[in-house]
Amino acid sequence: GEAENPPIRRLTDWDTGRLRELASEHGTPLYVTDPERVAENCARLRAAFPDADVKYAVKAHTGRAVLETVREAGLDAECASAGEVRRALDAGFSGDRVDYTAVNPPARDLDAVVDWWGDHPDLTVTVGARDTLDRLAERGYDGRVCVRVNPGVGAGHHEKVRTGAAPKFGVPYDRAADVVADAREQFDVVGLHAHAGSGIHGEEDLAAHRDLVARMGELAREIGDDDIEFVDVGGGFGVPYREDDPALDIRAVADATREALGDVAATLAVEPGRYVVADAGVLLTEVNTVKPTPEVTVAGVDAGMTDLLRPAMYDAYHAIRNLDREPGADASADTGPVTVAGPICETGDTFCDGRELPIPERGDLLAVGNAGAYGYEMASTYNSRPRPAEVRLASDVLRARETLAGVTRLEHGGRDE
Ligand code: LLP
Numbered sequence: 298g299e300a301e302n303p304p305i306r307r308l309t310d311w312d313t314g315r316l317r318e319l320a321s322e323h324g325t326p327l328y329v330t331d332p333e334r335v336a337e338n339c340a341r342l343r344a345a346f347p348d349a350d351v352k353y354a355v356k357a358h359t360g361r362a363v364l365e366t367v368r369e370a371g372l373d374a375e376c377a378s379a380g381e382v383r384r385a386l387d388a389g390f391s392g393d394r395v396d397y398t399a400v401n402p403p404a405r406d407l408d409a410v411v412d413w414w415g416d417h418p419d420l421t422v423t424v425g426a427r428d429t430l431d432r433l434a435e436r437g438y439d440g441r442v443c444v445r446v447n448p449g450v451g452a453g454h455h456e457k458v459r460t461g462a463a464p465k466f467g468v469p470y471d472r473a474a475d476v477v478a479d480a481r482e483q484f485d486v487v488g489l490h491a492h493a494g495s496g497i498h499g500e501e502d503l504a505a506h507r508d509l510v511a512r513m514g515e516l517a518r519e520i521g522d523d524d525i526e527f528v529d530v531g532g533g534f535g536v537p538y539r540e541d542d543p544a545l546d547i548r549a550v551a552d553a554t555r556e557a558l559g560d561v562a563a564t565l566a567v568e569p570g571r572y573v574v575a576d577a578g579v580l581l582t583e584v585n586t587v588k589p590t591p592e593v594t595v596a597g598v599d600a601g602m603t604d605l606l607r608p609a610m611y612d613a614y615h616a617i618r619n620l621d622r623e624p625g626a627d628a629s630a631d632t633g634p635v636t637v638a639g640p641i642c643e644t645g646d647t648f649c650d651g652r653e654l655p656i657p658e659r660g661d662l663l664a665v666g667n668a669g670a671y672g673y674e675m676a677s678t679y680n681s682r683p684r685p686a687e688v689r690l691a692s693d694v695l696r697a698r699e700t701l702a703g704v705t706r707l708e709h710g711g712r713d714e
Contacts, residue, residue: 304341305536305544306334306576308616308666316581317620319688320662323698325583326600328673328687330358330695332366334577335669339370345551346567352396354532354570355381357670360687360695363574364388375532375568379406382413382420392417396443396529396568398490399429400466411436423490423529425467427476434483442480443488443529446473448512452505453494453533455611461493461509461531470512477520486524488566489517492531495571498545499535503553506533510557522561529566530554536575538614538667547572571670578669580605580685584661593634593650596657601639602646603682605668606675609645616666617648622655630655637663641680678704 319329342351352373355364359381364374365388373394374385382397397410399422411433414420418440424430425445433442447467451459460466468476473489480486493502493509510530517528537544558565582604586597607613617637622630634651648665657663673696676684683699 303337307540308579308618308664311579311664313620313623315690316579316664317662320581320583323686323688323694325581325662326604326685327581328578328668328685329581329690330360330363330578330669330687331690332362332577335363335366335574336370338573338577339367339372341547342569342572343371345547346565348565350527350564350566352566352568353573354568355385356674357570358574358578358674359384360673361388362689362695367573379409382410386413386417391419393419396421396423398423398445400425402429407432407436411438414438414440421487427468430480430484439484441487442484443490444468444473444477444480444486445490446470446513446516448491448493448509450505450509450512451494452497452502454496454498454535454613457611458496459494461491461505467491470516473516474520488525488527488529488563489513490529490531493533495533496535497533502535503550507553507557510554511559514558514561517561517563522563525563527564527566528558528561529568530558532567532569534569534572536571536667538616540616575667575670578672580665580668580672582663582665584657584659584663587657587659593636594656596635596637598637598639598663600685601641601682602643603641603677603679604685605648605665605672607671608648609643615648615668617652617654618664619655619657619661620664621661622657632656
């Protein structure tokens, strides 16, 4: 019921006192992750899709605590690389709960996954090109295969993540039945797959999603829907990033998905990433520089695009709270247009530009919302910046803060294995 299954968490729902304690104990920039929130999101998905196979798109957050939580919540793992497959297996997912979605897979990844397949003969490889089938066969693989289809329909929050219509992904829809027929000669073809894109939100995206699902239903019936186990219609379910964005009605999306699929003997599968983890993480960063300018107040902070890339890469909006200037608190301040800018040498290295926020003071602690999905995962060491630490809301360190020695280790004969 709703009580155990509360709605999406907003940045204002986080306990300010707790976030402050964590920042003073561990320093900033700091990712704070709440696996309990991940469990709630999984439960909401399971309730919305009771008969479906719900897989977690591991790429959104690969941390061990998150993976274990997702596994215990009964979701499967959809992996984008051999590295993610390894993490899923290490987190205790059995092979039958692991899908490897191989996009132009590097030889090293195929070698590794085929090797692990020996111990986990029930894992599934999702293939989006005939070449990938051939390369699997060359390695002696004759196991479970899912054929990824290019549905010709894209959706998502930014051009760069609308995968559905991009020729890069999947076999062309019109050739899919032929590829399935050929694949059946060498492999155990267990499913069909397509993914519209990431951040499905709003009517236009939902319409595209329904189109995609309907096309996949048709294709499944064409190739024989009782000869496959599942039809995976991808992930991409959006979460509200703006304070006033409505949350996606996931039950309504689920109902529309089932309806669009039509009568199909195979199981429906979905593979959300963001929806599982976005609101389970915040990024904490400290203001170290306050600079009044004619247009805006620049709040210089210790996190940058190297810690959270989404604003720089997709112009993504993330809610920001100044935990030291909450409305009503003693320290509450006047508001004005504030640009929150990181330490990186690029103009794009800002978390917001001229957003109406409390005018900060040096030392203020800011929280950036929805940092749980594609946050830490996309961190880099550009500008020789060590990657931030990640802690669990309840206490322990999940990923230690990187050091400069960590950043330079590969130049000193270090090994990363
Ligand atoms: N399945 C496939 C095949 C995918 O490529 C993706 C995302 C997903 C599932 C999960 O999508 P989600 O449910 O998380 O939206 N870095 C970007 C997002 C890139 C997503 C790439 N593929 C961002 O920060 O918005």
